[in-house]
Amino acid sequence: MRDVFIVGIGQTAVGEHWDRGLRELGAAAIRDALADAGMERVDALYVGNMMGGCLNGQENVATLLADAAGLLPVEAWKVEAACASGGAAVRAAALAVAGGAHEAVLAVGVEKMTDGVPDTVTAGLATAADQDYEASHGFSFVALSALLMRRYMHETGRERGAFAPFAVTAHRNAQTNPRAMFREPLSAEDFSSCAMVASPIGILDAAPVCDGAAAVVVCAQSMLRPHHKPVRIAGSAVATDTIGLAERADILTLGAAAHSAAKAYQAAGRGPKDMDLFEAHDAFTIITALSLEACGFARRGEALDLAAKGCVAPEGCIPLSTLGGLKARGHPVGASGTYQIVEAALQLRGEAGPNQIKGARRALAQSIGGHGSVAVTHILEV
Amino acid sequence: MRDVFIVGIGQTAVGEHWDRGLRELGAAAIRDALADAGMERVDALYVGNMMGGCLNGQENVATLLADAAGLLPVEAWKVEAACASGGAAVRAAALAVAGGAHEAVLAVGVEKMTDGVPDTVTAGLATAADQDYEASHGFSFVALSALLMRRYMHETGRERGAFAPFAVTAHRNAQTNPRAMFREPLSAEDFSSCAMVASPIGILDAAPVCDGAAAVVVCAQSMLRPHHKPVRIAGSAVATDTIGLAERADILTLGAAAHSAAKAYQAAGRGPKDMDLFEAHDAFTIITALSLEACGFARRGEALDLAAKGCVAPEGCIPLSTLGGLKARGHPVGASGTYQIVEAALQLRGEAGPNQIKGARRALAQSIGGHGSVAVTHILEV
Numbered sequence: 129m130r131d132v133f134i135v136g137i138g139q140t141a142v143g144e145h146w147d148r149g150l151r152e153l154g155a156a157a158i159r160d161a162l163a164d165a166g167m168e169r170v171d172a173l174y175v176g177n178m179m180g181g182c183l184n185g186q187e188n189v190a191t192l193l194a195d196a197a198g199l200l201p202v203e204a205w206k207v208e209a210a211c212a213s214g215g216a217a218v219r220a221a222a223l224a225v226a227g228g229a230h231e232a233v234l235a236v237g238v239e240k241m242t243d244g245v246p247d248t249v250t251a252g253l254a255t256a257a258d259q260d261y262e263a264s265h266g267f268s269f270v271a272l273s274a275l276l277m278r279r280y281m282h283e284t285g286r287e288r289g290a291f292a293p294f295a296v297t298a299h300r301n302a303q304t305n306p307r308a309m310f311r312e313p314l315s316a317e318d319f320s321s322c323a324m325v326a327s328p329i330g331i332l333d334a335a336p337v338c339d340g341a342a343a344v345v346v347c348a349q350s351m352l353r354p355h356h357k358p359v360r361i362a363g364s365a366v367a368t369d370t371i372g373l374a375e376r377a378d379i380l381t382l383g384a385a386a387h388s389a390a391k392a393y394q395a396a397g398r399g400p401k402d403m404d405l406f407e408a409h410d411a412f413t414i415i416t417a418l419s420l421e422a423c424g425f426a427r428r429g430e431a432l433d434l435a436a437k438g439c440v441a442p443e444g445c446i447p448l449s450t451l452g453g454l455k456a457r458g459h460p461v462g463a464s465g466t467y468q469i470v471e472a473a474l475q476l477r478g479e480a481g482p483n484q485i486k487g488a489r490r491a492l493a494q495s496i497g498g499h500g501s502v503a504v505t506h507i508l509e510v
Numbered sequence: 511m512r513d514v515f516i517v518g519i520g521q522t523a524v525g526e527h528w529d530r531g532l533r534e535l536g537a538a539a540i541r542d543a544l545a546d547a548g549m550e551r552v553d554a555l556y557v558g559n560m561m562g563g564c565l566n567g568q569e570n571v572a573t574l575l576a577d578a579a580g581l582l583p584v585e586a587w588k589v590e591a592a593c594a595s596g597g598a599a600v601r602a603a604a605l606a607v608a609g610g611a612h613e614a615v616l617a618v619g620v621e622k623m624t625d626g627v628p629d630t631v632t633a634g635l636a637t638a639a640d641q642d643y644e645a646s647h648g649f650s651f652v653a654l655s656a657l658l659m660r661r662y663m664h665e666t667g668r669e670r671g672a673f674a675p676f677a678v679t680a681h682r683n684a685q686t687n688p689r690a691m692f693r694e695p696l697s698a699e700d701f702s703s704c705a706m707v708a709s710p711i712g713i714l715d716a717a718p719v720c721d722g723a724a725a726v727v728v729c730a731q732s733m734l735r736p737h738h739k740p741v742r743i744a745g746s747a748v749a750t751d752t753i754g755l756a757e758r759a760d761i762l763t764l765g766a767a768a769h770s771a772a773k774a775y776q777a778a779g780r781g782p783k784d785m786d787l788f789e790a791h792d793a794f795t796i797i798t799a800l801s802l803e804a805c806g807f808a809r810r811g812e813a814l815d816l817a818a819k820g821c822v823a824p825e826g827c828i829p830l831s832t833l834g835g836l837k838a839r840g841h842p843v844g845a846s847g848t849y850q851i852v853e854a855a856l857q858l859r860g861e862a863g864p865n866q867i868k869g870a871r872r873a874l875a876q877s878i879g880g881h882g883s884v885a886v887t888h889i890l891e892v
Contacts, residue, residue: 129610149642172748180637181563185645187637188592191883194750195757201769203748204884205598206590210570216587220602227609228511255562255569260531263567366554366585368576375577387583501573502586 129226133358134508136165136234136345137470141307142458144242145339150177150184153341154238155196161234161343162197166355170345171230172203176217176237178210178462182252183244193236203230208462209366210256211411213237214342215465215495215504221346222364222506231351236343237466249337253461256498258372270334270412272373272499274326277414280380281328284429288328291413292319293435294448295332295455298410301442302452304482309338309458333413335459342466344473357477362490363392363507371501380429382500385422389494392505393424400424403507404488405475406446407468409496410453419494420446423505447485450475465495465504476510511608515740516890518547518616518727519852523689524840526624527721532559532566535723536620537578543616543725544579548737552727553612554585558599558619560592560844564634565626575618585612590844591748592638593793595619596724597847597877597886603728604746604888613733618725619848631719635843638880640754652716652794654755654881656708659796662762663710666811670710673795674701675817676830677714677837680792683824684834686864691720691840715795717841724848726855739859744872745774745889753883762811764797764882767804771876774887775806782806785889786870787857788828789850791878792835801876802828805887829867832857847877847886858892 138160140153148156154175162168175190186192190204209216214237221235241249254263257272281288296316302308314332322332352358367387370376376383393399400423410416417431425446426434434440440448451457451471454464472491474480495504520542522535530538536557544550557572568574572586591598596619603617623631636645639654663670678698684690696714704714734740749769752758758765775781782805792798799813807828808816816822822830833839833853836846854873856862877886 151642178569179563181561181634182567182569184641185564185633185637186641187560187564187590188639188753188880188883190591191750191753191880192640195753195883200751201749201766204591204750205595205602205748208569208588208590209572209586213587220587223606223609223611227605227611229605229609251567252563255567257570258574259566259568260533366587367583368573368586369582371570371573371577384583498570498573501570501577 130228130348132222132225132346132361133352134344134346134473135356135358136161137473138164139307139342139467139470140340142309142338142340142460150180150186150189150238150240151192151196153240153339154193154236157341157343158197158234158236161345165345166353167232167345170232170234172224172233173199174217174220174235175206176214176462176466177206177239178208178213179239179252182255183248184240209502210497211461212465212495212497212502212504213462216366218344218466218469219364219366219504222361225346225348232345232347234343234345235466236341237463238341239460239462240339241337241460242339261372270326270329273412273414274329276379277328280414283380286432289320290432292316293440294410294413294416295319297440298449298453298455301450301483302456305451305457308452308456309336310456329412335411335454338458338460340458340460340463342463342470344469359473359476360509361506362509363396365391366504368502369500371498373499382418382422384500384503385419385494385496388503388505389423392507396507398507403490403492405450405485405491406448407472407493408448409494410449410455411459415496423492423494442485450485451483468493468495469506472508476508512610512730514604514607514728514743515734516726516855517729517738517740518543519855520546521689521724521849521852522722524691524720524722524842532562532568532571532620532622533574533578535622535721536575536618539723539725540579540616540618543727547727548735549614549727552614552616554606554615555581556599556602556617557588558595558844558848559588559621560590560595561621561634564637565630566622591884592879593843594847594877594879594884594886595844598748600726600848600851601746601748601886604743607728607730614727614729616725616727617848618723619845620723621842621844622721623719623842624721643754652708652711655794655796656711658761659710662796665762668814671702672814674698675822676792676795676798677701679822680831680835680837683832683865684838687833687839690834690838691718692838711794717793717836720840720842722840722842722845724845724852726851741855741858742891743888744891745778747773748886750884751882753880755881764800764804766882766885767801767876767878770885770887771805774889778889780889785872785874787832787867787873788830789854789875790830791876792831792837793841797878805874805876824867832867833865850875850877851888854890858890
């Protein structure tokens, strides 16, 4: 297997793009990534997208974007792994280059959620759960996450307020990210007093419904040029767990996240201590906590202690969601995994501006689908 | 790149499976393919599926099937390329093994169409077209194909009856395929007098709405065992064309089909004359004609002459849809591309029973999405 390098990154702002659809958002991110790489063509285009079919009446999204971005007749297909689709598209691109099938591949994640009425979005997100045994019985995605969070609080004896550092840090980091959706600061008091969505999950535990697209160009060593600032994909792995939450032996261990992290660490020859930052899948504060534990940054039940010590802040031992994360940069679901990779690459290129983590050389990015039923983990390195 | 071999195949019968959903159909095909390969585990599972989101309220289908088939925590994601999704999943599997990332990978195509009311299925299929410029204006998938067929008849001066051999051959071949949906013979007269759906497309030009799943295990040479009857994937390629039909310089040339066929021929070091059979994407008779031309079996506008000469029959020069094709075996859209590969493998293993093409050593399979906007071509060889 060959080394694979990220040499181009592109992203749209995340927000409610009432004037742009899947086509315009995706093509904009693709054009930016190609321009950044100084390339006009790639050998393949893999698109991460979850809800084009349910929300936008648009499947065949990869062809749509190949066409819109002027890349025809390029090889193109969509990769879907629920909310981890964007990470899985990067995985597919890395596989194709590492194996020698292609020299340069573009992975783009895109999601357009604001076209749907609220009920449709809720139903669309629930397609990541088990339709027969969860969603069709009325469980929404938030409700299932609320069960997880309630159990975590029960087992650890912690109150909801202990989750505040995750949301507060995300909003703090997003303030200086021009592409973030929520750039206003948040206090621990705001967090504690926010409206409930599905108790104990409040509105400030949850990432927003939004639109956006992010893209990366990955290539083989032979394609590197002097103007590139290559970021190597040192580890890339996907793993799965039961789709139904009730089927797990221990619902507070995200098995897919732990397995994919272990495989990525092994491929990179690194461990949690070597990571300078962690782009986590902070769709809900409880998922951030469980992801930190699955990736070995905290032991089972101890992620909130890590947060309480200030470890997840930019100056902490494992800076989290350094440009706002899903919580404050926004969570256009099928695109979020690609945003993570773009942001981690910005950090490793030293181009994160006021959000720069000093001396960052290695980053972990973990994209999670369903309630941890699928996870994609990448380790990036310079 | 390493050689890749198909060593396991599995399929459910195609039909209206009112008692089985995506989970049961997909898992059944996976189990059969694993049993045929004599394997219990694979390194990854790639799932071809198009309409899980719109019709079944189920995305995250790859995790669903990994779970249902007892393969957790295997790497799993879904591949979508409209009606070519099943072919694209095989492509993803072949890429991962050829490149050395995995030793054995399972690709499964699955679709469950009968759960939706007819309007939902029509809308679901239209998601393969351009939502903004085609589907949202009321174009159904059949209507767009009817425009193609009308133009073909205009340019070639042929009547609708000249398309009969494609449907007649498909039904003839399906009679002896126990997994086919339509096993009754069809005469040219039946074809000519059938009810119109969207003139000139009649009910007997079109493949049916149905359910089914088909799976293949592909592996590297080092995994071959004495009990295997390996079929080598000699060529595998994907290409795209404009998603909107009106955007093409020549709507009667399927550019994506031609490009992907050319790439597959080049990879295999073979040409149309070397092929012993052709599993075509006969979703509509017009698509069969255009696919035959795109793959070099006939010149532009001459596919109907080829059919009139009896060339597409089992004893002809390029036997078509040898186990019934999309038309008569059935077209569970995201699964059809995988069925083609399973059936071509059966032929090359000499296990096609009464449908066996004598001495078959090389097969072409082409899976097409949208109106030729994406195409996946495979060449198999023994």
